[in-house]
Amino acid sequence: MSFSNFEKRGIKSSNKNKSGMRVFLYIIIAILVCIAAALASYKYMLMPVNASNKQEQLVTIPQGSSVGDIASIFKKQKLIKNTEVFKVYVKLHNNASLKAGNYNFSQNQGVSTIVKHLQTGGKYQVAVKDLTIPEGTQLVEIAGIIAKEFKLDEATVLKQLNDKAFIQTLQKKYPDLITNEIFKKGIRYPLEGYLYPSTYLYGEFKPSLEEIIAPMLNQTKSILDKYKNEMTDKKLTPHKTLTMASLIEEEANELTDRKLISSVFYNRLDIDMPLQTDPTVLYALGKHKARVLYKDLEIESPYNTYYIKGLPIGPIASAGVESIEAALKPAKSDYLYFLANKEGEVIFTKSLEEHNTEKDKHIN
Structure with missing residues (x-):
């Protein structure tokens, strides 16, 4: 083989190497662009929903709420842009657990501020209305406590707590907790024993009955989950x-x-x-x-x-x-x-x- 053939081969090999390097560089650049775009998107999702809106609104975090539940509450009240980003941020900055209670937040606060306040609690919490269910309380008594605290008719509260259609809507939200065992023949009150005894805070003066008992069910579920x-x-x-x-x-x-x-x-x-x-x-x-x-x-x-x-x-x-x-x-x-x-x-x-x-x- 002549030197010129070796030379031609070398040139072709060199061209292939250069072409491969260019493809590799393009891939690296594309990856870096994607990472930069993802980081930019992540940072954007952490920013306030509306930096110019300082109007405060009350946010109630029920006892036993998961990070996902809390993210959904803030998204529903249009105080964060994305629930998944909120959950990722909490996971990355989990210096302390998020505390239940009532808080005042506005759309000009970013996720970092919201999470900081939820982790600190205390001075950032706002007490609006509380409800105490003592240990050993029966459902009839709980209905009376709810009625008295929220100025409702006791008979109406008890009737709704025993309404099968109402309970079935709760079953969809708590399928592992509220099973059909509560509908066995002879059961007096289906939700007896399911409303956890504790003190609860409410951010609205006229919440629905479902909103009143939801934190009680959340707490029961949270405790039982620890003992699976x-x-x-x-x-x-x-x-x-x-x-x-x-x-x-x-x-x-x-x-x-x-x-x-x-x-x-x-x-x-x-x-x-x-x-x-x-x-x-x-x-x-x-x-x-x-x-x-x-x-x-x-x-x-x-x-x-x-x-x-x-x-x-x-x-x-x-x-x-x-x-x-x-x-x-x-x-x-x-x-x-x-x-x-x-x-x-x-x-x-x-x-x-x-x-x-x-x-x-x-x-x-």
């Missing part, structure tokens, strides 16, 4: 978990070890012994009494644990997190009985004989 593994291990649905928790809540007091009470209930279930807890009798009767009589124990109701074996058909009150945890993490014990003395101390015993002895000492 425990519910799976015990083969308990959210409904049965809330049912067991409500029994513990109604039997407990400030001096009581809820986990020991829980152990008594599980020990009884393990040997196919009725739970025989008085609060279920009172719930079945539909009234409060200072003392349960022997004739009361005979009421034929799917709530009466003297009449049925196993858990009652549904919750009998709204339980707090301590009772929910006790329902899923009972203590280990051999106790089958307990009673409270006049000082409120709970005495646990292993046999009926021991129980009756303690009962003679402290009750009779």
